[in-house]
Amino acid sequence: MTPERWELVKELFEKVVDVPPAERSSLLRAAADAELVREVEGLLEADARSESFLAMPAGSLLGAMEAIGRWRAPERLGPYRLLGEIGAGGMGTVHLAERDDDTFRMRVAIKIVRAGAGSQGLLRRFVTERQILAGLEHPGIARLLDGGSAPDGGPYLVMEYVEGLPIDVHCTRRRLSVRQRIELFRKVCAAVAYAHQHLVVHRDLKPGNILVTEGGLPKLLDFGIATLFQPGRTETATALHALTPGYASPEQIEGRGVATTSDVYSLGVVLFELLTGALPYRTEGRSPLELARAVCEEQPQVPSAVAKGEALDADLDNIVLMALRKDPARRHPSVESLDDDLKRYLEGLPVKARPDTFTYRTGKLLKRKRLAVAAALLVALSVLGGVLATLHEARIADRRFREVHRLANALIFELHDGIQGITGSTRARELLVKRALEYLAMLSREAPDDPAIQKDLAAAYEKIGDIQGRPGIANLGQYEAALRSYEESLRLRRKLLASHPGDEELQKAIAASTLRKGHVLADRGRLTEALESYEEGTRILEPLHTARPDDPVVARDLGVLHMLSGDVLGHPHRPSLGRPEEALERYLRGHAIQRRLLSADPKSGERRHFLASHTGRLAAAEGALGRFDDASRHFREATDLLTALKAEFPRVGSIRSDLAFLETAWAGLLVESDRDRALALLAGAEATLEELAARDAANAAAREDRAALAVRVADLVSPFDPARARREYERAIPLYAEILAGSPGRARVVYPAARAHAGLGERSAAVALLEDARRKGNQDVRAEALLAELVIPFRPPLRVTR
Amino acid sequence: MTQLLAAWSAGDSSALDALMPLVYDELRQVAGRQLAGERGAHTLQATALVNEAFLRLVDQTRASFKDRAHFFAVSAQIMRRILIDHARRRLAAKRGGGLETVSLEGVLEWPGKENLDVLLLDEALTELATFDARQSRIVELRFFAGLGVEETAAALAISTATVKREWRVARAWLLNRIRPA
Structure with a gap:
């Protein structure tokens, strides 16, 4: 034919x-x-006669499909005798097996990966990771015991055999109440949190992987296994995660990176299912593809609206929906935090999860992210994500795009391996930074004139700087490197501004960079340079603010720049150059701006908190200059603001610690004229900080606050209560030793630590600290003064001479 | 993946060679999971299979609807190969590894009443392609990838009316070829 x-x-x-x-x-x-x-x-x-011919798609041909899917397991693998297939997953089958050595018999589950299932690298990864995985010893986690290679070349993993029912089936069969379900789920959280502490992410949490034993103990299967299954084929790596559409997080589906918060998401889905009997997204009639789209794009259903059994309340809705947020950074920062909220719920305490509209955030909340690694990873991903997205839009050649993509993958996978390979995460994070910089350099060479890419580069350098050494967040402690990164970011932005004069976004970005750079310098005690940086930012923002006084971002940042300039110039209780008059002048300017901002939105918690900070600065500077009445008035105003905020936002720790320090400063002003009142203020401050430190034992910032308060109290009471002063100094010493070991060279720590030693008569320890800091460029006048005090009046012990 | 699909649809036939092993691997895995899955489903829907493979292989954030159509087109060819390979192997096994002889042994169970000789179908389809390549692809998409009329139309960028018309003729021709009256 x-x-x-x-x-x-x-x-x-x-x-x-x-x-x-x-x-x-x-x-x-x-x-x-x-x-x-x-x-x-x-x-x-x-x-x-063709009506039924080819009427059914070929996929329905049973025999052929079975042949595609089935694979016959061997009868023995190493010392294990296979007893029968008990399940199957994406990559292979699971078998019950017995180890029948002469000495003992043990039942295990063996997962056999089909040869050629595209997992060549699995064995290699297994060898590197088995130690970490085998080290996961928790009653809630099925242990990984062994692994090897089957005769046909397919790798196999030997795991603890768990007899039990999937958690959803268990809950239904036992007819558990909502309360019992949450209690059971919390045990799952504890096991996941344990693994996260060992830097292992599950990646595939779902009821089928959470078995509950006869005794009611949940056991997690396949921990870290999904990690092993990360395929080595870089081209398609991101899309090849072994994932289960209903439970995988948006970032997993989209092939972005996976962090501990991805497990938080999957746990959220499991909890949703246990509480409601349904999944967060409608499943019936949807193909896996449509379901995946829904996970990435739709809002989840509200649990209480779909619950089939017991009624659920708004607090539970909030907890579940927070875990299910699309942006990993906006979920519970850790599994412990999710667990903690459930505990509060069960105890009838107010829960931390709020509906999505809750925007009140403060810097200190960010500090509380428990898993520094997760934070670093997220930052890295946001850097890459941002740059990649722009590259895509900019229609850079596909090949280039792939190259960058591959590098990003390498970064993420290598980072992951690195994190697992060692105690602590330093090496991995260094790797992260190094890779990211290499990749940035490559982009820079390729697109030297593209303003969009240069802008992204500047943003990326800024974020790299944050990872390297931004005070107040988990960082690598590489302050010099951080300064260089910030400087590079500034250089790029200044250059862009030169070719786009009057670009306000750029101007704002430059001001933000000067703020960060100044912050690092101030943290190191390099106060003159810090002041220069702040002043550069101030010079840029002032004309913008004059032109449009109602722009809240410009106003806030300018206010903060004034405040920080004031701090380095002459805050009485912070590292400063000892110029309180100039400090007061900056504080007044910042205060005026902040007052105006608040009048535009008098209810804003954030703006009230900012105004309280500005007012407290005024009071402190006025106190230092002997302007008692002004200082008293401002102390009162600031205290009132913070007290009201504290009642309204009882869980925002930074409001409480700020109030404690305000009370301490006020006590300092009152100690001579009204000692009782001063002592009462100090007692209140101490109680507040004790509570904060106890609430979160892992919070280093809370411990630092507690140590600083001890030294301040000691300084204040030493004239009339030397015994108490001694106790306070003694309390501070070990806290500071720990802080300095963890992050040496912090200017605001050096002085009080040295002061505590000096107060206890440990002169040489104090001098050593101060001299070391001075060599490293610390300009804090308090440290200078203390050093002078310790060195100059010192005379050798008198000797009796003839 | 997405680039390979684009290259292939733009006429780069070497892209198909690169695509095949990737998709083949994936389809096998998905089939295995679905067969052994907890849901106890014993019929496999080709569409679901291909959908899931697509989901797992193609970068969702970058794939367009067109990419999806291309993917189905590739998958259809692969499904065809898979089924044919299987039928051949089975035949060979029954013959003790001998030569392929009479194709009647290569019959696969059909969920309905009739049996279908896949090898004969394959031969006939190959012959059909020599004088009507488009019809052959329509059959692949509809039968081997399980696509509906509209999806097939989208995959080939033709109208649904054309798909229906061509499908009917092709089916009649194939049936006549495989099982003459």
Whole structure:
């Protein structure tokens, strides 16, 4: 048959096929070509009996599909005898097996990966990770015992055999109440949190992987296994995660990186299912593809609205929906935090999760992220994500895009391996930074003139700087490197501004960079340079603020720049250059701006908190300058603001610690004129900080606050209560030793630590600290003064001479 | 993946060679999981299979609807190969590893009443492609990838009316070829 002839056949067939048989024959007879007619008649005959032919898609052909999917397991693997298949997953089958050495018998589960299932690297990864995985010893986690290679080359993993039911089935069969379900789920959280502490992310949490034993103990299967299954094929790596559409997080589906918060998400889905009997997204009638889209794009259902059994309340809704947020950074920062909220719920305490509209945030809340690693990872991902997205938009050549993509993958996978390979995460995070910088350098070479890429580069350098050494968040302690990164970010932005004069976004960004740079410098005690940086930012923002005084971002940042300039100039209780008059002048300017900002939105918690900070600064500077009445008035105003905020936002720790320090400063002003009142203020401050430190034992910032308060109290009471002063100094010493060991060279720590030593008469320890800091460029006048005090009046012990 | 799909649809036939092993691997795995899955489903929906493979292989954030259509087109060819390979192997096994002989042994169970000789179908389809490549692809998409009329139309960028018309003729021709009256 030729195509031309076939066209004729088709034409005639179509002409006659739908006409009644009587007319049909006359139409056919009209055709000249007898051969053609015979051909068409054959087709017509077949058409009449073809109703069921090919009516079902080939995929329904059972035998063939079984052959595709099935694979026969060997009878023995190493010392294990296989007893039977107990399950199957994406990459292979799971078998019950027995180790029948002479000495003991043990039942295990063996997961066999089909050879050629695209997991060549699995064995290699297993070798590197088995130690970490085998080290996960927790009653809630099924242990990984062994691994090897089957005769056909497919790797296999030997795991603790768990007899139990999937957690959802268990809850239904036992008819557990909502309360009992939450209690059971909390045990799951504890196991996941344990693994996260060991820097292992599960990645595939779902009821089928959470079995509950007869005794009611949940056991997690396959911990870290998903990690092993990360395929080595870089091109498609991101899309090849072994994931289960209903439970995988948006970032997993989209092939972005996976962090501990991805497990928080999957736990959220499991909790949703246990509480409601449904999944967060409608599943029926949806293909996996549609379901995946829904996970990434739709808002989840509200648990209480779909719960089939017991009614659920708004607090539970909030907890579950917070875990399910699309942005990993906005979920519970850790599994412990999710667990803690559930505990509060069960105890009838107010829960931390709020509906999505809650925007009140403070810097200190960010500090509380328990898993510094997760934070660093998220920052890295946001850097890469941002740059990649822009690259995509900028229609950079696909090849380039792939290259960057691959590098990003390498970064993420290598980072992950690195984190697992060692105690602590320093090496991995260094790797992260190094890779990210290499990748940035590559982009820079490729697109030196593209303003969009240069802008992203500047943003990326800023974020890298944050990882390297931004005070107040988990960082690498590489302050010099951080300064260089910030400087690079500034250089790029200044250059861009030169070619785009008047670009306000750039100006704001430059001001933000000067703020960060100044912050690092101030933290190191390099106060003159810090002041210069703040002043550069101030010079940029002032004309913007004059032109549009109502721009809240400009106003806030300018206010903060004034405040920080004031701090380095002459805050009495912070590292400063000892110029309180100039400090007061900056504080007044900042205070005026902040007052105006608040009047535009008098209810804003954030703005009230900012105003309290500004007012407290005023009070402190006025106190230092001996302006007692102004200082008292401002102390009162600031205290009132913070007290009201504390009642309104009882869980925001930074409000409480700020109030404690305000009370301490006020006590300092009052100690001579009204000692009782001063002591009462100090007692209140101490109680507050004790509570904060106890509430979160792992919070280093809370311990630092507690130590600082101890030294301040000691300084204040030493003239009239030397015994108490001694106790306070003694309390501070070990706290500071720990802080300095963890992050040496912090200017605001050096002085009080040295002061505590000096107060206890440990002169040489104090001098050593101060001199070391001075060598490293610390300009804090308090440290200078203390050093002078310790060195100059010192005389050798008197000797009796003749 | 997405680039390979784009390259292939733009006429780069070497892209198909690169795509095949990737998709083949994935389809096998998905089939295995679905067969052994807890849901106890014993019929496999080709569409679901291909959908899931697509989901797992293609970067969702970057894939367009068109990419999805291309993917189905590739998958259809692969499903065809998978089924044919299987039928051949099975035949070979029954013959003690001998030569392929009479194709009647290569029959696969059909969930319905009839049996279908896949090897004969494959031969006929290959012949059909020599004079009507588009019809052959329509059959692949509808039968081997389980696509509906509209999806097939989208995958080939033709109208649904054309798909229906061509499908009917192709089916009649194939049936006539495999099982003459």
